[in-house]
Amino acid sequence: MTTQDVLAPTSITTHPPTAKSDAPPRNTVSSMVVAMIATLMVMLDTTVVNVSLHATTARFGSMSNVQWVLTSYLLALCATMTASAWIIDRIGPRRTFITSMTAFLIGSVMCALSPSVWTLVTARAISGAAAGIIIPTSSVLLIRGVPRESLGKVQSLNGSVQLIAPLIGPTVGGLLVDRCGGWPAIYWANVPIAAVLLVVALRIDPDEAHIGHRKLDVLGLLSGSAAIVLTVLGVSRMGTTSRNMTAFTTIALLAIVSWAIFLLHIRRATEPLLDVSLYRNPVYSWSSFNVAVLGFGLYAPMVVMPLYLEATRHLDTVRTGLVMSVSGIGVIVAGVLCTTLMKKIGGGFTMALGITLSLVATLPLVWLTGTTSYLLLAGCLAVRGAGISLTIVPAMTRAFESISRTAMADASAQLNLLQRIGGTIATAVIIAVIHHQAMLVRGLSPAVFSYANIWILGATSVTLIPAFALARAERRCSEL
Template structure:
């Protein structure tokens, strides 16, 4: 049983590793123009810095669960933090685009191991009745990191240099390793755990093709036909993996977990929710900067309001779910998520700032509750022996659906602009995409209707008695 004094500390330690990765992944976007000038490269080639990072994440996420079981989750977690920190120093010391790209690939590989292995530690450490509270702390970095990253990157690039986007990871990484060694239990590995090599190759090819293909489609990294061909390759590889997993004795990614009712429902419902909601930061940046004429720092500060709402909700999530149950919370909150997304699309240049802030703050509260609730229910009925496999499967689909979300949003935006004859993004174009994204989030509530009324009660019942 965990020490009561650690009920908040350990999830926050694990969450800080996730925060470090997400801050780095988003802050680097603001530094690409300055990097291009320093390296003497065309701006379009700097997309490699982002693309190779995502490719490395896609390749290494599937193997994270096996590594945690084979070598022990704390050892893998510490190794990932150390590699991420060293790779960050390598990024800061790079003197060419090639060196930076190689360092970013190492960062991506480390980040792919940090997040799912951190979840494995949390699942093994936390008692069932504390899982919802632990997940509410863990999801805060996931909500705040992508929002804080761009304005932080803008400040560092403006007042210092792009190198500091990577150098700030050095003290965070050193402190993180020290805290993990002091507070995180050292769960043993399982010697002789066999690696499913065919499954690794097929899953890496499928996930890599899909993630990189949707990223290329959304950000114009490749010609459209090339991006679609890459997506098609990913689909074929993914289908071959499903065929392989049904015949393998110990598949790398265990799809039989989808037969667990709570895991299966949250898997499909959560993916629909992320496809609809993960495009919000991307669309808000377009709306605030291209339509309203705000600078990157002003737009980033407005977007950060949602992070403040996420902080507030962590204090209320357990009480809300204890009163309403998982089923009613997820259904009702899916509708509210859709409404707040649609409301963001109704912003105009004349909308008072206090209304923008209020809507974004409310959106942050609602999204925080939804993802905290999903995170806890996903693992509520997963046997401890399958926690690593469940974490790998969940992390893999999160990476895929977030890339899919931006790719679909960008493609829809381009289609709407073409139909309406707009050469540049207009407020109405963004509003239509946000409305469709909100509708998809609301539709995910239909999936949660399949949950039993008392689904996941073990996660909060003991606390409410």
């Protein structure tokens, strides 16, 4: 529906009158549904592939080589996400989505048909490169035609959908591997979903004509991509630095040099690859900082608890996933309440409430044993799911609400990159903690996971500081 359609005067017609509806136009709903399902598929794809590593190793042999299935995907995703805002501006969100979804579909088929591990690694890199563009493009399509007063509700719903993916991923992955044909089923599952999304996307109204295009910031693209990729690669190798300290040091030095070049360049560039002027807005800058530091609340528990259930309680992948999926109850309940809470107490204080819930839910897990009640575990997971939802969703929502629609692609790329880097750091640190503690006690005993939860408890407590800083920024902006 266009502005002219809304403002056009009513004329006499022979057609029967239609009832007025406040429902959004069908094209807007289609864009929202496509965006949410695409984001869920990409997030779910990352989680379920982790479950298939054992079966993939059994097929191709070397675990060290199979690990590159994960690494190549993540590195390609970060590299293309850096340039996603420019691509969206250049050819429009609809065309960008169709192109990247087609590439993701092709990559998934190649993965399923891979005859060797390096073919699989290459195919995962293609999928990762496509996913790095799909995620920010979906954020732009999500708000297409949505009134500004409804942005918070839409972003809150989308945030809750994204949080469901890592919770149901282990169960879905286990069922696909065990009951649907082994590791290739993980990739075949993407094919019909991507195909349907493409068909629907083709029926969405074409993009509005662009009047001007910003030039490609080549130096920013090269230095920024290198900085992010090297940072993610270096952090992911933190747990193995003792075996190859030279390689880690080289990666770290190259990352520092790349960051220095990138940061110096974007301060001087007239049309930088990423619009860093967004950080002049205090609400956006504190929201972004919160997104980056919340990795310990979101990603670290997704490492600790599944490993505890499998190593000490001897549950298989499917049963572990079913226990972890209880967190989804909390996510859904908090997602329903999140918009109302943000309107009443603001995003910062909603985050503080969510962090407090996460702390309360994590505290009992500091005393894990081999016989800890499953009822207690379920309760803690459900409450922590609510806490995570009330932290991540307000941070992302406030960031998007504080900027103009034209900056949505830049913001989405930046926020997702910050979340990925923060999550990678949190995951690497908690794995290193578990590895070190396991060496001390000579095994993955419950005490190892109790100690890891102490780290999560401490790191989560620190995130209260930027949450209250966001609340202060919101108050100051409202007073202007």
